[in-house]
Amino acid sequence: MSFTRNARRLAILTTACVAVIATRAPAVELSGYVSFDPRVFPGDPLYADQHEMASLSLSAQPELYAEWADGDQSLLFVPFFRYDQQDSRRTHVDVREAFYLMVGDTWELRAGLQKVFWGVTESQHLVDVINQTDAVEDVDGEDKLGQPSVSLALIHDWGVLDLYLLPGFRERTFPGREGRLRPPLYVDTDLTTYESDTEEWHVDWAARWSHTLGAFDLGVSHFSGTNREPGFAPVVTAGGEPVLAPHYSLIDQTGIDAQAITAGWLWKLEVVNRYGDGDRFAALTGGFEYTFANVRDTGIDIGLLGEYLWDERGEDGTSPLEDDLFVATRVALNDVQDTAILAGVMVDRDTQGASGLVEASRRVGEAWKLSLEARAVFGTDAADPLHAFRQDDTFRIDLARYF
Numbered sequence: 120m121s122f123t124r125n126a127r128r129l130a131i132l133t134t135a136c137v138a139v140i141a142t143r144a145p146a147v148e149l150s151g152y153v154s155f156d157p158r159v160f161p162g163d164p165l166y167a168d169q170h171e172m173a174s175l176s177l178s179a180q181p182e183l184y185a186e187w188a189d190g191d192q193s194l195l196f197v198p199f200f201r202y203d204q205q206d207s208r209r210t211h212v213d214v215r216e217a218f219y220l221m222v223g224d225t226w227e228l229r230a231g232l233q234k235v236f237w238g239v240t241e242s243q244h245l246v247d248v249i250n251q252t253d254a255v256e257d258v259d260g261e262d263k264l265g266q267p268s269v270s271l272a273l274i275h276d277w278g279v280l281d282l283y284l285l286p287g288f289r290e291r292t293f294p295g296r297e298g299r300l301r302p303p304l305y306v307d308t309d310l311t312t313y314e315s316d317t318e319e320w321h322v323d324w325a326a327r328w329s330h331t332l333g334a335f336d337l338g339v340s341h342f343s344g345t346n347r348e349p350g351f352a353p354v355v356t357a358g359g360e361p362v363l364a365p366h367y368s369l370i371d372q373t374g375i376d377a378q379a380i381t382a383g384w385l386w387k388l389e390v391v392n393r394y395g396d397g398d399r400f401a402a403l404t405g406g407f408e409y410t411f412a413n414v415r416d417t418g419i420d421i422g423l424l425g426e427y428l429w430d431e432r433g434e435d436g437t438s439p440l441e442d443d444l445f446v447a448t449r450v451a452l453n454d455v456q457d458t459a460i461l462a463g464v465m466v467d468r469d470t471q472g473a474s475g476l477v478e479a480s481r482r483v484g485e486a487w488k489l490s491l492e493a494r495a496v497f498g499t500d501a502a503d504p505l506h507a508f509r510q511d512d513t514f515r516i517d518l519a520r521y522f
Contacts (some may be wrong), residue, residue: 149522151181151197152488156517160299162510168296170205177202180215193220197265201256208295209255215265227272232265235283237327237340238389239378240404242426242445242465245389246374248342249283249325255292258300258494264289278330285323288345291365300511302363310354310364313345321345321369338376346370346395350437370395384409387426400431402438406445422449424463439504442468447476456482472499472506490517 157175164171178201186193197216203209218231238244249266256262267287273280293306315321323344330337349365356362372393379386388405406426414421430441447463458481466473475497480490492515499506 146187147183147185149181149183151179152519152521153177153179154517154519156490156515156519158299159514160511161514162512164299165507165510166301166303169299169301170297174203174205174299176204176209191222194218195220206255206295206298208293209298211255211292213253213264215263217265218268225274227274229268229270229272231268233268233270234263234265235268235270237338237374237376239336239376239387240389240406240426241387241408241424241447242406242428242463243404243440245391245402245404246338246340246376248340248347248372248374249285251289251291251347253292255294255298264292278328281325281327281329283325285325285344286320288319288321288323288367290319290367291347291349293365300508300513302507304353304361304363306351307354307356307362307364310356310362311349312364312366314366314368315345319345334381335377335379338374340374340376342370342372342374344369348437350396368395383412396437400436402430402432404428408449418453420449420451420453422451423447424449439467440465444468467503467505470500470503472503473497474505486521488517488519488521490519491515492517 155175155177157173159173161172178199180197180199183196184193195216195218197214199213199215201209201211214232216232216234218229218233221228233249235249236244236247237249238247243260249268250263251266252260253262253264254260266285266289269284269286271282273282290308290311293308294301296305313319313321321344323342325340325342325344327338327340329339345367346369349367351363351365353361354364370393372391372395374389374391376389378388385408387407388403390401390403390405392399392401404426406424408422408424410420410422412420424445424447426445428440428443428445430436430438432438433441443465445463445465447461450460452458458479460477460479462475462477464473464475473496475493475495477493478490479492480488482488493513495512496505496509499509
């Protein structure tokens with residue numbers, strides 16, 4: 120089993136949270152899930168040491184919540200565990216959240232490990248910079264590691280101002296040598312470097328103002344600190360193996376996220392301006408979702424999505440999404456089982472390479488949920504960053520038991 124560099128600190132924090140809950144909190148709730156979610160890769164592996172067709176996996180995420188003082192004070196503790204049959208790095212333990220919350224009339228104070236989400240678009244979240252990505256979980260960037268932080272939310276008629284002090288950085292996780300969905304060269308996290316002399320102990324900060332103005336939801340944010348997205352340098356180890364060494368630079372990023380609802384249309388926009396990793400640059404993701412509600416009186420809602428993704432750095436940037444179109448459809452049956460389907464495709468306007476996604480989920484009985492996910496890459500050539508994953512088409516089944 121592999122652990123992150125912060126595993127010992129997470130274990131100490133876990134023990135402290137449980138101890139406080141046991142001694143101070145009269146109202147305790149336990150919930151969560153356990154999941155069996157195998158992945159199947161029909162294509163043969165491209166790179167040495169990668170596993171073959173299938174990989175069985177188990178995960179669990181319990182959630183312990185406690186509150187006192189009429190709910191004005193609370194503790195939340197959310198550990199996570201995964202065992203993977205093939206990839207030793209995908210077998211890991213993390214604490215997704217473990218924080219203390221105190222609530223006042225016009226403010227909220229949190230301290231501990233938090234998950235903070237910013238963003239409104241479907242295809243990517245440019246403004247979402249607080250938490251590190253847990254990249255061994257999935258390639259969509261939706262799974263995040265808990266971030267050590269102290270935050271204060273000021274809640275007034277003019278909006279909500281969130282202030283964050285982020286004392287401690289967590290490295291991104293990557294698939295191991297045996298793992299699929301990895302680049303041609305193995306990412307060796309033992310060779311990680313930082314721009315900051317204090318490395319992972321650099322103290323970052325962030326702030327965000329958000330408000331609703333009529334039909335518009337608006338957010339303006341700024342982050343200053345260690346970039347959650349590493350750059351990579353090819354190096355040769357002492358044993359003569361070519362690998363990729365992650366490097367984390369310091370950045371300042373200002374972002375705007377906005378959405379508006381008008382007569383069935385949902386308009387979305389995320390824009391960032393970042394300094395660091397070289398010259399200052401801008402990037403944006405914007406688009407719409409239109410919903411046909413209660414189609415032919417069946418109770419079914421069908422949504423059409425379209426988004427454009429642009430990065431000023433072009434091919435010199437770290438993101439492969441520099442001039443791309445995303446189109447998708449979302450179907451909600453609105454039945455008792457909460458059945459939902461999302462199917463979409465991302466197309467690179469330069470290379471014409473594309474990646475497709477289908478996600479479906481449905482509750483089974485009172486406590487079970489079945490989810491299906493399929494991803495595929497097609498039409499790429501050697502100039503397309505996705506070409507490295509052309510043999511990693513994936514089919515995933517997730518059967519989760521909630522408690």
